[in-house]
Amino acid sequence: MTDLEERGLFIGGAFVPAHSGATFPVYNPHNDEVFVRVAEAREADVEDAIAAARSAFEGPWGALTPKERGKLLLRLARLIEDQGESMPDWRPRIPVTRSATSGGSTSCARWTGSSTSPA
Numbered sequence: 001m002t003d004l005e006e007r008g009l010f011i012g013g014a015f016v017p018a019h020s021g022a023t024f025p026v027y028n029p030h031n032d033e034v035f036v037r038v039a040e041a042r043e044a045d046v047e048d049a050i051a052a053a054r055s056a057f058e059g060p061w062g063a064l065t066p067k068e069r070g071k072l073l074l075r076l077a078r079l080i081e082d083q084g085e086s087m088p089d090w091r092p093r094i095p096v097t098r099s100a101t102s103g104g105s106t107s108c109a110r111w112t113g114s115s116t117s118p119a
Contacts, residue, residue: 004025004034004035004036004037005035005036005037006023006036006037006038006039007036007037007038007039008039009039009041009045009049011045011048011049011052012048012052012055012056013052016039016048017039018039018040018041018042018045019042019044019045019048020040020042020044022039022040022042023037023038023039023040024037024038024040025037026038070112070114070115073112074114077107
């Protein structure tokens, strides 16, 4: 077996290892081979994530009204649609197409944005 890439937990704007150092395998559904190991979050990691989220919300994003946040998310969806092909593939090891990944991001941003900002 070759050395596998390891992915940390995305906390506070950065990928960090779990406090315990524990990871778990992620399998490719096509051939059942392990293609990456992901950090395993436990209580201390969750508490760090909650603290980071609270800190982020107390910043500029939290000062925006829901309608303002919705407008920004809808703008993000439009940018992904317009410039998606020029964006780097942020999940190059997962066997899905670029259109599927950008489409999912667009749908998520559009749904969340429209739920806070009436059309």
